[in-house]
Amino acid sequence: MNAVETIELTKTFGEVRALDRVSFAVKEGELFGLLGPNGAGKTTLIRILTTLIPPTSGEARVMGINVVERQAGVREKIGVVAQALTTDLDLTAFENMDIYGRFYSIPKKERRERISYLLGMVGLKERSKDLVATYSGGMRRRLEVARALVHRPAFLILDEPTIGLDPQSRLVVWDMLRKLRQDYNLTILLTTLYMEEAEALCERVAIIDYGKIVALDTVEGLKNGIPEKDTVEIRFKEGVNKEDIVREVGALPFVCLAAWEDEGLRIYTDKGPASIPILLERFKKIGAEVTEVFLKELTLEDVFIRHTGRPIREEEAKKVSFFIGAGIPRRFGR
């Protein structure tokens, strides 16, 4: 049985199509990643799978249960770590978990044992009586993971679990997720906008952009799926004409794609190191002075750029409702 199965899942907010006929499946027991930039539709997809919003059309099943027809059944099976930090600041870690456990009707004795174990697992047992308001972002995130597991779900969903965390806290969360996979054989679906996170944790990755899944495979499969295997990154002296350079390079037969990034020009080629002298010759001709040349192995980020035509960091301005902040229900941005 698949843990998640969606068929032609679509969600629109007014004229904005947040999800566009998304069909994919997460196998039971796997750690699956949804990779995409902000506004790609990841959170919308998670909210449909967790019964928070209904789809406009299509079908979604979680642990074999239809998310529209049997919402309560879905909620019993899943543990969710939302993108925002959602623990109560006015309660202690223990109280947060205890109340959550009562929402799942777990008997008192069992609940206390589980809370104690889980708080120990995430390294918060010593701070269990402190108000969450005194916790750091990383501690809160660990608490939220522990809280999501209090009812022993078969399927854990994490929506950008390391966003806003410092690198050290991020590594702690990664280790925790790996341990959960090992110890409980949990099915995990996580969304992320960090390439390294998807590459480090996930067995299979779906790249989502503009509400559509543009690629889905194992990390290796995704890398193998694109013809160009090497990346040449070239940095220039300041003041070069970027458009001229892209036009010039794009005309070369062995260049599959050329795109400017923050620090220089990234060129995808199937000719590997042999392409470098030709490229340097061409730049010399047009008067673009090269300062540094790097030859890189293919990464997931390269796969993303190949499929979407832009790096993941290049975020578009988020569309925000005029009414946000006025208390009127939001139509966009959720």
Added chain:
Amino acid sequence: MIRFLAVVERDLRKFLRNPMVVLVSILMPILYLIILGNSFQGELKNLPLAVVRMDSGPYAEKIMERLRSIEAGPRTVALYYAADQGFAMEGLKKGLFKGVLIIPPDFSRDILHKKTAEAGIFLDNSEPIASNSVRNAVSAAFSGIGSEFAAVREERARPLLRDIEVYKKIDYDQTLIPGVVIMAIFLGAMTTGVFNTVMDKFLGTEESYLMTPITKTDIVMGLLASGLFITTILAFLVLFISSLILGIYLWQVLTWQTVFAIFLVIVLSTLCLQGLLFVMLSRADHPRIVGVFGGFLNVILFFPSGAIYPVESFPWWLKAFSTVNPETYSVHAMRAIFSKGEGLGAVKGDLAFLAVFAFIMVAAATLAYKRRL
């Protein structure tokens, strides 16, 4: 049940962890009492009246004596003596005086010669309530002046109207206590219940709870129950403290029956207001909306409730609104129990209305609550 109780406990813990909210919820209605009690005061007092006395005769003196006794007794007016009529009128225009009384030079002589004696009162009628009070005080000072010169004859039996108050003497500010308790209930209802669901939404906490098996009924009923618990305690505290401030010792005036009746009024009123607020605001996603709307709702429910002015004196449309305003019944019942010492029997109509209104609102609140983002 376990989920419902979890919602209640969570809400109570959060409330108690914010002592400022507790303090403000008690202090605000009491401040209302102090401010309202000292600004309206029922009868107006210390209205500045300038007197230009140009007559030194006995009748002018008699009027002055009476005015001085009004100034010393009910204190309706505060007297200012002016030698110059122009100065007094200038003061009236500047707002220094609410009225100017001019007693002309021949006032006493005209009375003695049985001529029509005229004195003038100039009133600042831009403030009709104040000017009417000044007029009444001055009329009282003038009443009967010169009547001792009427022909002596056998006095006929005159109808006599005795002024008998049904209930023991109650000061104006004491009459505000029932309204202040109802206001405490409103503030309690506004800072619990729906406010907490909107705050949860605003802080993002709601999202995590909506992904659990908790039902819509658990959420709404749990929030209403904790709000009811908090508000009932707050309302009793406000009743106790405000009574104490005004010199009423509740343990001397209330019986267990009246305490039970007050409890019922508080519980039903809280449910009415909480339900109403839930119906209107449960879909808002910013606490600012609750603040603005709540403040507005407080005014439109409180003032037409009869807490300050009698409902009977309202225009027809406001009277019609009062008949569907739950606070009207709450104030009426609280006043009957607290000020008149009546029991449950006297307020059963009010309680019946409140019970029906509360039932409809709580049911509507559950329907109105959206268990989704």
